[in-house]
Amino acid sequence: MHDAAALAEMLSSSEKAIALTGAGISTESGIPDFRSAGGTWEKHDPMEVSSMSVFMEDPARFWDFHRPRIDMLSDVDPNTGHEAIAELQRRELLGTLITQNIDRLHVKAGSSDVVEVHGSLSGGTCLRCHSAVTIEELTRRADAASDGVPRCEACEFQMKSNVIMFGEPLPADAINAAFEAAENADAMLVVGSSLAVAPVSHLPQAVLDNGGTLAILTEGDTPYDDLAQIRLRGGAGEELTAVLDQLDALS
Numbered sequence: 576m577h578d579a580a581a582l583a584e585m586l587s588s589s590e591k592a593i594a595l596t597g598a599g600i601s602t603e604s605g606i607p608d609f610r611s612a613g614g615t616w617e618k619h620d621p622m623e624v625s626s627m628s629v630f631m632e633d634p635a636r637f638w639d640f641h642r643p644r645i646d647m648l649s650d651v652d653p654n655t656g657h658e659a660i661a662e663l664q665r666r667e668l669l670g671t672l673i674t675q676n677i678d679r680l681h682v683k684a685g686s687s688d689v690v691e692v693h694g695s696l697s698g699g700t701c702l703r704c705h706s707a708v709t710i711e712e713l714t715r716r717a718d719a720a721s722d723g724v725p726r727c728e729a730c731e732f733q734m735k736s737n738v739i740m741f742g743e744p745l746p747a748d749a750i751n752a753a754f755e756a757a758e759n760a761d762a763m764l765v766v767g768s769s770l771a772v773a774p775v776s777h778l779p780q781a782v783l784d785n786g787g788t789l790a791i792l793t794e795g796d797t798p799y800d801d802l803a804q805i806r807l808r809g810g811a812g813e814e815l816t817a818v819l820d821q822l823d824a825l826s
């Protein structure tokens with residue numbers, strides 16, 4: 576059975592279910608996903624504007640793209656999909672929530688145990704001397720600078736947000752926590768991810784290798800479609816709300 580009732584049943588019968596989300600859970604909040612038509616990445620080459628090489632070689636160009644994007648992403652609210660996942664965690668039907676999103680919407684929706692494997696807009700850091708600032712201080716410095724580049728007060732080096740760029744290593748703590756959660760899980764619910772970006776794309780395999788169950792709720796295709804016991808292709812908000820309704824009916 577590939578419907579909300581089957582997913583509700585899977586979550587109820589699992590002991591240690593975890594979730595993995597991607598850009599698709601935030602499209603209903605108005606944030607384009609990676610591959611959507613007319614999306615951000617159709618207009619900009621991500622390898623260029625979001626790469627460490629541009630940050631190092633042309634920080635003004637890097638910040639010219641990122642400064643308005645931080646405002647756009649800071650001004651967005653969680654949707655019913657984020658809220659449903661937080662509710663599933665409160666009901667202890669989901670544990671660790673691994674996300675590839677940098678938008679902080681899971682945290683805003685009240686989720687706990689959120690592992691942000693691609694970093695997030697939590698703040699800014701100096702890559703030279705590791706001094707850290709809040710996101711508000713980072714944007715204040717960008718706005719005050721004549722070239723739009725926020726700089727470290729201690730060493731003058733250009734600063735970046737805590738979002739991980741192409742060519743930058745993933746935060747070791749987060750990626751280790753994600754693999755540990757997957758290796759200990761007996762079920763994984765994937766929401767809104769094409770599962771195309773490594774190493775996150777290996778996490779579902781870690782769950783399957785342990786004999787765990789895989790459920791995928793994503794509109795587009797993924798490499799795991801034939802391996803998932805439950806495969807839903809509806810909108811994340813609607814489907815996850817239906818799962819909560821099914822759970823209410825069961826209790």
Ligand code: NAD
Pocket residue numbers: 596597598599600601602603606607608609610611675676677678679693766767768769770771772792793794795796808809810811812
């Ligand atoms: P992706 O764009 O590769 O895949 C998203 C998937 O979600 C697609 O299959 C799409 O069909 C599906 N989808 C879109 N809207 C949906 C909805 N309402 N309900 C269900 N499914 C829906 O995204 P990815 O796998 O997360 O990989 C993209 C990379 O880009 C990630 O590394 C992520 O860090 C980054 N990114 C983040 C954000 C964000 O923070 N919101 C936005 C864009 C990109």
